[in-house]
Amino acid sequence: MTARLDPDRDSAPWWEAVDRGELLLQRCTACGVPRFPARALCNRCRSRDSDWIPARGTGAVYSWIVNHQRFMPNLPVPYAVVCVRLDEGEDILMYGNLVDEAGNAADPATLVPGLRLRAVLIDGLVQWTPAE
Structure with missing residues (x-):
């Protein structure tokens, strides 16, 4: 593993997926818009609900x-x-x-x-x- 900063609350699932060899994007479950980098709020609808989808x-x-x-x-x-x-x-x-x-x-x-x-x-x- 390469040295990198500690993942934060929002990015931890992304780094875990990369470590498994998967590339994921966070997606707002309210409006369906994918986003990167991971963050707590959707830029489009301001929802806090999200999941992860394959990129x-x-x-x-x-x-x-x-x-x-x-x-x-x-x-x-x-x-x-x-x-x-x-x-x-x-x-x-x-x-x-x-x-x-x-x-x-x-x-x-x-x-x-x-x-x-x-x-x-x-x-x-x-x-x-x-x-x-």
């Missing part, structure tokens, strides 16, 4: 940064951190590193806005690889 794990590149600073000795640079707009909704954005099929840092030069990506769960974190 498709697909989306498109919305934005990205390319990091050239070596923060950890075993982390190769450069690497890209992408912001992915999930297919479940325009306002559902998720971040992660861009990786290849083997889970290694992918070439940031391949990134273009709208590039289709799919989620891969590696070491308890969501990463993104180009969709086929």
Whole structure:
């Protein structure tokens, strides 16, 4: 497992699912709108009632940064951190590193806005690889 912050009340079920190899989204049970990140209130109807649904794990590149600073000795640079707009909704954005099929840092030069990506769960974190 990769080091990360302690999950809070709202995000704990999401992290538990990622640890099991599942990608979930929180959904308002009153109006049916999915949301991420998890939070206590629905942005649309203000309901406090929610459940968890499987995410498709697909989306498109919305934005990205390319990091050239070596923060950890075993982390190769450069690497890209992408912001992915999930297919479940325009306002559902998720971040992660861009990786290849083997889970290694992918070439940031391949990134273009709208590039289709799919989620891969590696070491308890969501990463993104180009969709086929």
